[in-house]
Amino acid sequence: MAVCARLCGVGPSRGCRRRQQRRGPAETAAADSEPDTDPEEERIEAPPAPRCSLLELPPELLVEIFASLPGTDLPSLAQVCTKFRRILHTDTIWRRRCREEYGVCENLRKLEITGVSCRDVYAKLLHRYRHILGLWQPDIGPYGGLLNVVVDGLFIIGWMYLPPHDPHVDDPMRFKPLFRIHLMERKSATVECMYGHKGPHNGHIQIVKKDEFSTKCNQTDHHRMSGGRQEEFRTWLREEWGRTLEDIFHEHMQELILMKFIYTSQYDNCLTYRRIYLPPSRPDDLIQPGLFKGTYGSHGLEVVMLSFHGRLARGTKITGDPNIPAGQQTVEIDLRHRIQLPDVENLRSFNELSRLVLEVREQVRLEQQEGQHEDKEPAAHPAQEAAAAQQPAQSGQGQPFVLPVGVSSRSEDYPRTCRMCFYGTGLIAGHGFTSPERTPGLFILFDEDRFGFIWLELKSFSLYSRVQAAFRNADAPSPQAFDDMLRNIQALTS
Incomplete structure (x- = not known):
């Protein structure tokens, strides 16, 4: 408001000129006694710019200026003077604020029939809620x-x-x-x-x-x-x-x-x-994080949020069931420990798959005992080194995938090729979230929009597919705000 007041000619700038005009003879003589400037400098000095007040601008231009300001600043602007307050009743200003701040694309001129102004829509509906x-x-x-x-x-x-x-x-x-x-x-x-x-x-x-x-x-x-x-x-x-x-x-x-x-x-x-945010993404994420629909046995389909945290990926339940409630971390994927699947014939054996996963679990346990830092790359397991030599030459090339015999799935319509697999753990519990524990499993990345998880102890497979709906106003203001949100919703059900 102080800036507006100065522009209007009612602020300190006018007072400064008045103080100069009220100087006495002694002050004037002191000013005159100051050394003269170089005549050459006086000749090249630009003349002072003419002073312009906002009050002197035509109303049409003021409407355009005010319409470009955030709606939350306009009430303060209305307190500057009567002219500003009168101009701020122009519906064109508020129509633009409704459109730019809240995406209102309707023809707001229709509101004139009901006697409701765009200013009412902004102040009593959009801004209030x-x-x-x-x-x-x-x-x-x-x-x-x-x-x-x-x-x-x-x-x-x-x-x-x-x-x-x-x-x-x-x-x-x-x-x-x-x-x-x-x-x-x-x-x-x-x-x-x-x-x-x-x-x-x-x-x-x-x-x-x-x-x-x-x-x-x-x-x-x-x-x-x-x-x-x-x-x-x-x-x-x-x-x-x-x-x-x-x-x-x-x-x-x-x-x-x-x-x-x-x-x-x-x-x-x-x-x-309670507010939730979509997970923020980073260039090095395995895939785009977000919301996924997943199968959970007799509990039907549930919504899970996949997010990345350094060398870990986590799936947090947005919808839950009597065993694992919403807010809990259903799966955790260790991106440091990639598992190379055997050929299709050997993959059909659940025992072979279980052996591979449990070997990695033992490796993870030893690393934890040795106190390795979470972000430090672990030493390669001999089985992992041998498997790495069999990986496809092209990183984006898929490998055949089939569920082992004896592993149950709600849907047989799962992808028959996958990009890569990682060691992970899944949360299981009894009814009422009793005796919860994390058990080993296998995370399977099929493509950008689908992944799966094999729960070894349950001998079951969950397929997850990306939620394609576009959710507005759902981005986290910062990574820290997202992490705080995850902790809060988990604490509510712990």
């Missing part, structure tokens, strides 16, 4: 979830993302709107719950604290049906699956239990969401 934009994990017991809150047209909408139906891991994510916020009138924004057979209807959003907010439906009776929750659940099955409960109960029992829990608890109670 800016803190809930982004990616969130709902607190639904061990199950977690994935919510993306975005500006969609003239609405702010919370989209719940669900994995595809088991076992179709390559299918796209399913998504449904949970709530929306929009301006029905000039006074304030309206929050609406999007679920229920009478919806949409009145809801409520409260920002609990930084990176946490809650939603509540104010008309939970609109989620009720005359036949009770059994009818509600059967109706949901018909709409979601297009089949009856009896047709799919035995095939997808665990997934049905999960979805029933979410369906019956999410809309009756106040639900809390």
Whole structure:
């Protein structure tokens, strides 16, 4: 504001000239007694630039200048003078701020019919609810979830993302709107719950604290049906699956239990969401980090976040199950210990694969006993050296892959070639996250968008496929913020 005041001619610069004009005779004589400058320098000295005030600029130019400033700075600018305050009521300024800061591409001129201005949209909708934009994990017991809150047209909408139906891991994510916020009138924004057979209807959003907010439906009776929750659940099955409960109960029992829990608890109670970020990427990452859909036996498909941390890669559950809850680190891959697979015929033997993995586990154990630094390259194991000599000449060339006999998989539609494999560990536990332990396994990188993990102790295979959805406002502000987020969501379920 001080800069604006000086430009307008009301700040210290004017006062400085007045002080010069008020100098007395003694001060004037002292100034005159100063040595004269060189005449040659006076001749080449440029004349002072004419002073220009923002107040002298035409309103059209001021509108263009103000429209280029961040919307958060404009209220302070309005306090400078009456002229600025009057110009800042121009809708062109706020239309541009809505578009550039929040991506509103709708024709905002339509709002004039409803009496709502672009300034109202910016101040009462977009700016007020800016803190809930982004990616969130709902607190639904061990199950977690994935919510993306975005500006969609003239609405702010919370989209719940669900994995595809088991076992179709390559299918796209399913998504449904949970709530929306929009301006029905000039006074304030309206929050609406999007679920229920009478919806949409009145809801409520409260920002609990930084990176946490809650939603509540104010008309939970609109989620009720005359036949009770059994009818509600059967109706949901018909709409979601297009089949009856009896047709799919035995095939997808665990997934049905999960979805029933979410369906019956999410809309009756106040639900809390905690912010999550997409993992940052670096040039030396094995593949692009991000979200992946993975198969988990009878638990169906779950969403896992793959991130890289130096010589380690970690898979963190965004959605979970009663055994391993959301937030826990499901797999950890040691990128220092690459495993070269045998030929296809030997790979069919589970014992042969188990021998290779357990040899590397013993090597890792010895390295830990010797206190080797995590970032230090370990000495090559003799078996590893022999395997390295058999690797393809081209680093990008794939090698044949087949699951060993006896290893179970939810889907037989897995890739038959892979790029490389690494030693890793997987987290297993009993119901209720009892007796958790990390067991050895094999990480298989198929391509940029798919990887797998063989759990030796369970004799099972999980296939993961990249989530291709574009999530907005989901990037971490810094690597440290992402690491803090991982620790926080894991601590909630420990």
